[in-house]
Amino acid sequence: MNVTLPTAGYWTTFLHPELARLAQPLHGWFYTISPQGELSISLWALIGLGLLLGLLVGCFGVGSGFLMAPFLNLVGNVPYNVAVGSDLTQMLGSGTIANLRQRGLGYVDYKLGLLLFAGSVFGVECGAQLLQVLKNAGGLSLGGRTLGWLELGMTAVYALLLGWIGLALFREMRGRSRAAASAAADEGPVVFGGSRLRTLSLGPMVSLPVSGVDAISLWLILGVGWVSGLLTGFLGVSGAFIRMPALIYVLGVPTVVSIGTNLFELFILAIYGTLTHSVKGNVDLVLVMILLITTTVGNQLGVVLQRKIVGPRSLKVYTLIFFVTALLIILKLIM
Amino acid sequence: MDFFTWISQISQSAAPPGQPFSPQWRYVAMAVVIPVLMGLGLAGILRVLEKALGMRLGGGSV
Numbered sequence: 001m002n003v004t005l006p007t008a009g010y011w012t013t014f015l016h017p018e019l020a021r022l023a024q025p026l027h028g029w030f031y032t033i034s035p036q037g038e039l040s041i042s043l044w045a046l047i048g049l050g051l052l053l054g055l056l057v058g059c060f061g062v063g064s065g066f067l068m069a070p071f072l073n074l075v076g077n078v079p080y081n082v083a084v085g086s087d088l089t090q091m092l093g094s095g096t097i098a099n100l101r102q103r104g105l106g107y108v109d110y111k112l113g114l115l116l117f118a119g120s121v122f123g124v125e126c127g128a129q130l131l132q133v134l135k136n137a138g139g140l141s142l143g144g145r146t147l148g149w150l151e152l153g154m155t156a157v158y159a160l161l162l163g164w165i166g167l168a169l170f171r172e173m174r175g176r177s178r179a180a181a182s183a184a185a186d187e188g189p190v191v192f193g194g195s196r197l198r199t200l201s202l203g204p205m206v207s208l209p210v211s212g213v214d215a216i217s218l219w220l221i222l223g224v225g226w227v228s229g230l231l232t233g234f235l236g237v238s239g240a241f242i243r244m245p246a247l248i249y250v251l252g253v254p255t256v257v258s259i260g261t262n263l264f265e266l267f268i269l270a271i272y273g274t275l276t277h278s279v280k281g282n283v284d285l286v287l288v289m290i291l292l293i294t295t296t297v298g299n300q301l302g303v304v305l306q307r308k309i310v311g312p313r314s315l316k317v318y319t320l321i322f323f324v325t326a327l328l329i330i331l332k333l334i335m
Numbered sequence: 336m337d338f339f340t341w342i343s344q345i346s347q348s349a350a351p352p353g354q355p356f357s358p359q360w361r362y363v364a365m366a367v368v369i370p371v372l373m374g375l376g377l378a379g380i381l382r383v384l385e386k387a388l389g390m391r392l393g394g395g396s397v
Contacts, residue, residue, distance in 0.1 A: 097378045280356070285345075286339065303392060304392070
């Protein structure tokens with residue numbers, strides 16, 4: 001059973017005008033492109049993809065969001081701009097669920113959330129505009145083949161990021177096994193380089209009474225917001241893996257406040273991101289609905305199964321997924 | 336007209352063929368409304384399931 005994705009089909013034809021000259025439909029493993037430019041993807045493949053990614057988020061959390069857009073491109077040949085825009089839009093639904101479900105678990109510093117949002121809006125717009133530039137940049141002729149700048153640029157960025165995350169996970173795994181092997185491991189206080197930034201006294205300085213921060217540079221808050229917003233606008237990820245440590249270690253916000261504030265900021269940021277990406281035509285509504293339902297179900301499975309399946313062996317498989325995905329997107333580009 | 340046909344129609348560019356993509360306002364509005372409504376619905380379902388199963392489930396997939 002195939003499902004037709006209207007917006008993804010539009011951009012597939014826009015980015016690959018040669019497809020309009022096809023006499024026969026083009027068949028991939030899980031997708032079909034008709035001579036009229038309609039992109040149809042196997043519903044079962046999309047359901048499987050959503051469940052898998054939801055499961056990974058539920059089990060392992062950090063990093064899984066980076067897999068969504070490359071997987072959509074690999075499995076369904078969804079153009080990267082639509083994969084990113086749709087991922088961000090389904091995040092608005094996931095953010096709604098997360099805010100409702102975790103209400104009462106943490107305090108929200110609304111002042112900090114709104115200041116972060118001010119920086120994030122700029123970051124999201126920069127990311128979305130960067131995507132827009134790549135989308136409209138055309139292609140590069142290489143050995144008789146035309147490679148789109150969008151595909152080329154996004155493949156390079158995702159391959160580097162996925163490789164980096166895989167490497168970080170591998171190092172952490174190795175560190176854990178070494179620490180386990182040496183019971184007398186020195187567990188001295190961990191010093192984060194970012195915490196030194198807190199002493200920056202570039203005005204204007206603001207106070208955050210809810211977070212217990214007397215004075216902190218406004219530029220630091222805007223900077224944290226900008227970086228996480230850039231990731232959201234350009235890659236469609238929540239940016240929480242940057243924002244949460246930055247809130248705690250750079251801005252000095254207590255963990256209990258950072259959880260609620262992160263979710264609040266994520267929600268308003270997702271609204272803005274959805275608006276700007278939909279205005280640019282990067283959101284496929286059918287894809288969003290399927291992904292939102294399947295990732296939510298997968299997430300529940302992940303939470304339920306976490307204790308049973310998360311261990312050293314599953315961490316190795318998880319790490320391997322990042323390296324294999326990076327390799328596959330490179331192979332898809334060059335083959 | 337069923338829901339998915341309507342979604343497909345509002346997802347089309349409002350600009351004539353050959354012109355840059357121009358979104359319909361209903362498409363932009365639905366991009367915000369649909370996930371929020373679905374999020375509210377799914378959160379409600381999870382709450383009901385939690386009560387029925389007597390166990391704590393996860394949050395959204397973020």
